[in-house]
Amino acid sequence: MVKLAGLKQIFGNKSNIMINIKSCLLFIPLLLAGTSFRPQNTQVWNNKKCAVVLTYDDAIDVDLDNVVPALDSMKLKGTFYIIGSSPVVNKRMGEWRRAAKHGHELGNHSLFHPCDGSLPGRSFVGPDNDLSKYSVARTVDEIRATNSLLKAIDGKDVRTFAYPCGDRKIGDVFFYEQLRNDFAGARGVTPGLQTIDKVDLDNVDCYAINGQTADYMIALVKKAMETHTLLVFLFHGVGGGHNLNVSLKEHSQLLHFIKQNEKDIWVAPMVDVAVRIREYQVANHLKRN
Template sequence: MKLLTSFTLLATLLCTSPACAQPARWNNKQCAVVLTYDDAIDVDLDNVVPALDSVQLRGTFYLIGYSPAVTRRISEWRAAARRGHELGNHALFHPCDGSLPGRSFVSPDHDLSKYTVGRAVDEIRANNTLLAAIDGKTTRTFAYPCGDRTIGGVQFYDQLKNDFVAARGVSPGLQTAAQVDLANIDSYMINGEPGQYLIDLVKQAQASHTLLVFLFHGVGGGHGLNVSLPAHRQLLRYLKAHEKEIWVAPMVEVAESIRAEQRGAPKK
C-alpha cells in the first residue's frame, strides 16, 4: 500500500498533461460539488441549514418570494446568508408551464404558458429585489421553476443574463468547466435515492474532474420530492471527510469561477 501511494504521488508530481492539470480548475481540487435546495420550504431552515452548518459546508437555497417559509422566517434566511449560504432566485411565484403533461398542479394564475416574457422577467427581477433586501447582495444565481425555460418558444432567460451569474436547469450530467452552459447548468434531481447513490455520483465527479450539482427539494419530508435525512447526512459526511479533494461551494461561487475560466481569466 505504501509503495502504491508513493507511486501515485510521484505520478501526480511528474504529470504535465492537460488532463492532469484539470483538478486545478476546481479551486485546486478534484471536482466541484454544489448542493442546491429548491422552493423555500420550512425543512430548509429546520433540517438542511443546521445539517450543513454542523459540518461547515455551504449550500444554495432557491427561494420563491411568495413562499410562507420566506415571509414568516426572513430573519432566519438572513442569518443563513450571513453564514455563507446563497439565497438564489426561484422566481416570485414559481410559474410552470401548465400546458405540459403531468402539470395539473399548476394554478391558472401561475401558468407560465399564459405569461408574457415581460411578465416573467419582471417577476424574477422583483424577487431579486426581495432577496437583496434579505441578504444585502446583488450577485446570485437563478433556477428555472420546473425546469421550464421558454414562453411561446422564447427563452426568457436571455433577457436576464445581466441579472445573474448563471442559471441552473434540471437535466442530469457531469461537465467540465468548458462544457458548462451557464444559462442552463446541469443538475441531478434527487427523489428517494439512498446515500450511497449520492456518494457514487460524487465519486464519478472526482474521477472525471467535473462539476456535480445536486437538486434537492424535501430533506426529511416537507415536499413530494424528498431525500431521507440519513441519506442526506451520509452525503454530507462523505463531502466533509474528503474536503481536501472536493470543492463544495454555493452555486454563485462555482459559476463565477467557471465564467472566469470560459472568458480566459486565470483558472481557479
C-alpha cells in the same frame, strides 16, 4: 524505486540516458502548454478534483429546520432557491438572513414559481401560475422583483437563478436570455456531469433527488472526482416537508462523505462555482463576457 524503474524503462540504459533526457526536455514546454488548457487540470476547481454544489429548492420550512443546521454543523455551504412569495420567506426572514450570513446563497427561484401548464403531466399548474400564459416581460419583471427582495434580505448583488419546473421557454423564447446580466448563472434540471469548459451557465445540469440512497449520491460524487466535473444536487424535502424527498439519514451520510473528502472536493454555493466557470470560459474564449 518504482519511479526510477519506470524512468529506466522510458529512457533505456545508462549509456543512452543523457541523450534521451535532452530530447525529452525539448518537449516539456509543449507538454506544459498543453496541460494548462486542459479542463481535466484539477486547478480549475479551486485546486480540488471536482466541484459539488448542494441546492435546495422552494423555500420550505425544512430548509431552516433541517438543512441549514446540518450544513452549519459541518461547515458546508449550500444554495437555497427561494420562491419570493413563499410564506416561509415572510415568516422566517431573520433566519434566512442568518443563513446568508453563514455563507449560504439565497438563489432566485422566481416570485410565484410559474410552470408551463401546457406540457404533459402538468395538471398541478393553476391558471394564475401558468408560465405558458405569462408574457416574457412579466416573467423577467417578476424574477427581477425577486432579486430585489433577496437583496433586501442578504444585501447581495450577485446570485444564481433556478428555473421553476426546469421550464426555460415561453412559446419559442428563452426568457433567461434577457436575464443573463442579472445572474451569475442558471440551474436547470437535466442530469449530467460536465468539465468546466462544457458547463452551460444558462442551464447548469443537476441531479434531482427523490428517495435515492446515500450510496447512489456518493457514487455520483466519486464519479465527479474521477472525471474532474461539476456535480450539482437538487433537493426539495429533506426529512419531509415536500412530496419530493430524501431521508435525513441518507442526506446526512452524503454530507459526511463530502466532508471526509473535502481535500478533493470543492463544496461551494452555486454562485461561487458559476463565477469561477465564467472566468474560466471567458479566459479561454469559450464564452463571451
